Amino acid sequence: MNGVNLAPAGASSAGESHKKYQVVFVSSEVGPWSKTGGLGEVLDGLPIALAELGHRVMTIAPRYDQYKDAWDTSFRQEVEFGETTTTVGYFHCYKQKVDRVFVDHPIFLERVWGLTNQKFYGPKWGVDWDDNQLRFSLFAKAVIAAIKGLSLGGFPYGENVIIIVNDWHCALVPIYLDYYKKHDKTVVWTNTKIALLEHNMVYQGRFPYQPNIGQMLNLPDSYIQEMRAYQPLKVGRQHPRRDVINWLMGGIKYCDKLLTVSPTYAKEMMEGPIKGVELDQLVNAKGGYAGILNGIKDAVSPDSETLVKTAKLPGTFNAGTLEKKAEHKAALQKKCKLPINPAVPLFMFIGRLDFQKGVDIMLDALEDVLPTEDCQVLVVGQGREDLVEQVLKMAKKYPKKFDAEMNFKGTDKYLVYSGSDFALMPSRYEPCGLVQMEGMRFGVLPLVTPTGGLKDTVEDAVTGFVMEDEVEQETVVTPESCKIVADSIRRAIQSYKNTSQIDSMRKNAMALAKKFSWKRAAKEYISTFESMGVVDVMSTTGKGDGSVGPDLIN
Template sequence: MKIVMCASEMVPFAKTGGLADVAGALPAALESLGQDVAVILPAYRCIRQAKLKLRKAKEGISYTVIGNNIKVYFIENDAFFDRDNLYGDKNGDYKDNLKRFAYYCRKSLDLLAEINLKPDIIHVHDWQACLIPVYLKTIYKDQPFYRNIKTVLTVHNIGYQGLFVKDEFPTLDLDWNLFNMETLEYYDKINILKGGMVFSDLINTVSHTYSKEIQTKEFGYGLEGVLRKRENSLFGILNGLDYSIWNPETDKFITHNFSVQTIKDKYKNKENLQTICNLPAEKNIPLLGIVSRLAEQKGFDILSDALPAICKMDIQMVILGTGDAKYHLLLEEAAKKFPKKISLHLKFDDALAHKIYAGSDIFLMPSKYEPCGLGQMISLRYGTVPLVFRTGGLADTVDEKNGFVFDRYTAQDLIETIGRALKVYKSKKKWTELMERGMQCNFSWRESARQYLKLYDQAIAS
C-alpha cells in the first residue's frame, strides 16, 4: 500500500509537541510492516539549518531519505517557513498561519502529481494539514490523477482547531458556498479542523475512549455535533511507545538497568533518585513521581487541593515540569515546607525524567482529560505503578490489574486512591505482581501501525 503522511511537524526534523513523535514513529512502523511510505513537511528554518543531506525533487521541493526508503519531502517557501518557530512567537500565533498552511496543503497535493507519486491513502494530522481532504474533494476532484485517493484524519487534540476570521476565506481559493455550517463555518469563523472532519473519508483519534469523549459536550470543544454525525467513520487507535528510547533494560540515563526478571534492581534506581533529589534514601517509603506540564488539564487543580492531605501521608514526591505560574508558586511553598517529602524541579530535563520513571514506586497522572498520554505507558514499562483519572488514553491503558484508577474528578477521590495504593504497597507480593503485569504490557508502535493498516483498508473500501 502507498501511504503519504502529511503533518506540520515530525521528529527528528521539527518538534513542538507529541504530534511530532507520532509523525516520526508511525511511518517507520508502517515501513517495517512492508508498506511504502512518504512524508511531506514544511521546510522550516530549523530544517534548513540542520545539516541534512537534502536532494532536489524539483523547484521548491527538497527531500531526504530515512529508514530503509521513507522519502521525506520539504515544501520550501522562505516567506512562510523561514522563521524562528513553527506556529508563533511570544506575541502569539503568526497572523498569516492560514495562508502558510493553505499553501502547504496545496503544494503537498501538487507535488504528488508533479513527481507521479499516487498514494492509496493520504494520512493527515491535525488542523494544519486538514485542507488536504477539503481540496481533494473540491478543487482537485475532477483531475484524473487524484481520483480514488482516500484520506484519513488523525485528531491529536480537539482543542486546537485552526480558527480564523471569515475575512480570510478568499485565502483558501474555495467557493464561498463552502462557508456554511455544514462544512467550514463555525460561529461566523473559519474552522479548518471542522473542514477536515467533514471531508476526510475516515477520522481517528489517539485512543478509543477519547474518540467517544469528543462526541460529548464536555470534551468536544464545540465540534461534538460534527463528530456525532460521523460516528460510524470515527475510530480510536492508541499511540505507540518507542521502546528503543523507553526501555529499562538498555536505558543509558539510569544507574541500574533491569527487566521483569531482575525487578529487584529497580530499587537501586529508587535509591539513586532519592539521593540526587536530596530525599532520605528510605527503601520502604513509597516514592511518587510526576513528569508533567503543570496545568489544570494535567490535574494540577485537584492535586493542589489534595496536597495538604498527601503531605500528611508517609510518602515522598519528585515533581518535574514547568507550566502555570500559580502551580509553580504553590509547589515551591509545599517543597519548602516539606523538604524531606517533596523534591521539585521546575524545568525540562530528559535525563531526570528517565530517572523518575525508573526510580519511582507510583506515577501520578490525574489528568482531567488526556487524548492518549505517554507517561502512563512509560511508567508501566519501568515497573512504576500508574495512578490515573479514568479518561481518554489513561482509561484504555490503566486498570486495576496494572495500576490505580479513580472515577470522580475530585481532590477527595485522588486522596482516597493514593491511600488505597499505599495499602497495597505494604504487601510486597501484591505490589510486585502489579509491577510485573505493568512491565509486560505492550504498547509498541508496530501494534498501532497494524491498527492503522486496518483503518486504511476500510478507507479504501469506503
C-alpha cells in the same frame, strides 16, 4: 481497563494482508525533529512500523530548523500565498525505510534564529503566532504539491495513496484536495483516500471569521461557509461565542475516514458536546471515529542496554530483577536532592503543565496530602506560567518532599521512569496518554482518571490505580475533584507498604506494557486502509514481489 485488543503482534490476523499501500502522513510535528508531545511521538513511531511491514511511507512536516540530516531535494514549487504566490522547497532524508520530507519556507524557518525550542505555534506557551492561518494554509498546499510531484526513489507518490492528516493544522489538506479534484486537470486524484487522525479534539483551529478569509486561504466562499460556526475562540463555557471559522470542522467534512488514538476517546467524542467539544453531532453524522490505541517503541525498556547507556541509567533490570529498581530510585532521589529513602513512595508527573492534564487539581490535592503523609513528588514539565509558578512555590514549601525539574530533556525522562514508584495522571481528558504506557514498561504504577486512553491501558489494582470517578471538566478545582485525586494518592501510599502486592502489580504492568507496540497499532491501521478501499500498489505495479518501488526494494 476497557477491552482493547492487545494480542501479541503475531497472534492476530488483523493487518496480515499481502496488499501494499503508499501512506503519507501530514503533520505539524514529526519526532525526533519537531516534537511537543504525543503528536510528534506518533509521527516518529507509527510510520516506521508501517514501513517495516512493507509499505511505502512518507511523512511531511514543516522545516522549523536546520535539520542536519535532511538535504535539499532541489524540487521547488510555486504555490498560492494569499493574494500573491511564493516558492517552497523540500528537504528530505530516508531513515528506517521512511521518507521524511520537510517543507522549506521562511514563514517556518525564520521564526526563531537557531533552534525554535518548540515554538512551532507561537512565541510562548498559550500564545499563537498571528499568521498561523497563513502558515498552515501554505503548508497544506505545499503538501499536495509534494505528493503530486516530488520524486523520491525514482518517482513521486502520486494519487494512489492514503493521506493521513493530523489535527487542525493539516485540516485544510482534504479541503484543498477536494478543490483540486474539481479544478486541477493535471493530476487525477480519483484513487486518493484521506483520513483525519485526531490527537486532541480541544484544539480545532478556531479563528475569527472575516469576509476576506477566502482570499487569504485561496478558497472559494462555498468552502469557507462549510467551516463557519458560532463558537467561542477558546474552548470553555466561560468564553463568549462569536462568528468563527473552524478548520477542524472543515477537515472532518471533507475527509473519507475519522481516526483517533484510543477506543475510549473515540466513544467520548461522540457522546456529547463536552468531550466532543461541540463537534459531536458532526462526528456522529460522519459515522464516528475509529479508535486505534497508540503504541510505544520497543526500545523503551529498562532491559535495553542501548537505552540504559544512552540515558546513563545505573543499569538494566526487568520483571525478574525488580530489586535493581531501588538503585535507580536512589539515583533519582539524589539527582533531585530528595532524601534517599527506599521506604518512601516516590510519585512523579511528566507532561505539560496545563488544565487538560489536571495539574491544578493535582497540586491542590498534594497540598492536602503532603503535610500529613510520608511521600515524595517529582514534577517534570513546562506549560502555563501560572501553573509553573505554583509548582515552583510548592518545591520551596516542601523541599524534602517535592521537587520541580523544569529543564529535563530527552533521555532524562528515563531515569524518572526507572526511579519512580507511581505516576500521577489526573487528566480531565486524555486522548491516549504516553507516560502511563512508557512508565509501565519500567514498573511504574499509574494513578489515572477513568478517561480516554488511560481507561484503555490501566486496570485498577492490577497494573495501577484507577480513580473512582472523572474530575471536573471545566477549568476550576472543585472539592470533589480534589478529594478524588487525594484519595487515590493516599490509597497508593497505603498499598506501597504491602511489598508483595506492589511487586505483583509492577510485574503485571511491565508484562502488559510490552504489548503496547507500534507493530500492533500498524496492523490495525492496515486493516482500516483495506476497509477504506485504499489502492493496493503492488497490484498496480504488477511486480508480485511485495515491493512498491525503488524505496522498498532497497
